[in-house]
Amino acid sequence: MSKKLLHATGFGRIHQLITEGRDDEARELLKALQDEYIGLVEENEALKNQIIEVAQVLDMAECMEFDGQKYWLTDDLRHKGPYCQLCYDRDGLLMRLQKQQRHWKCQCCGNVFVDTKAVKETAAKRSFPAAVPRPPIPLFMK
Ligand SMILES: [Zn+2]
Numbered sequence: 001m002s003k004k005l006l007h008a009t010g011f012g013r014i015h016q017l018i019t020e021g022r023d024d025e026a027r028e029l030l031k032a033l034q035d036e037y038i039g040l041v042e043e044n045e046a047l048k049n050q051i052i053e054v055a056q057v058l059d060m061a062e063c064m065e066f067d068g069q070k071y072w073l074t075d076d077l078r079h080k081g082p083y084c085q086l087c088y089d090r091d092g093l094l095m096r097l098q099k100q101q102r103h104w105k106c107q108c109c110g111n112v113f114v115d116t117k118a119v120k121e122t123a124a125k126r127s128f129p130a131a132v133p134r135p136p137i138p139l140f141m142k
Contacts, residue, residue, distance in 0.1 A: 060094075081096065083095055102114070102122065
């Protein structure tokens with residue numbers, strides 16, 4: 001007898017066995033039904049948890065913001081991150097990026113994200129001395 005059939009007909013069958021005085025068989029069937037019930041409760045619990053997890057992922061996805069290379073997690077109050085684009089897209093993982101001097105680094109996949117703001121600032125600092133007008137070089141000596 002399959003599990004589903006046992007579930008559908010088990011209680012009626014137990015009732016019948018008891019009225020026929022076949023207590024041992026009834027007890028055995030009741031035990032099988034109990035095991036099946038426990039299995040269903042566990043399965044139900046696992047499914048509920050899965051639904052909660054999926055809902056959380058969907059909620060999170062709504063708060064994700066992509067800046068062109070990294071993810072940020074934003075809600076009304078906070079701006080968290082950044083997080084690795086590769087790890088999130090590939091594995092659904094939120095891996096916080098470590099700030100280096102001129103880039104962000106993912107400790108999980110090793111991906112490096114250039115910090116465009118820091119690069120621009122450094123470039124601006126570097127080009128500054130070149131912007132100072134130099135005295136003209138005399139080409140022809142009098
Ligand atoms: Zn990563």
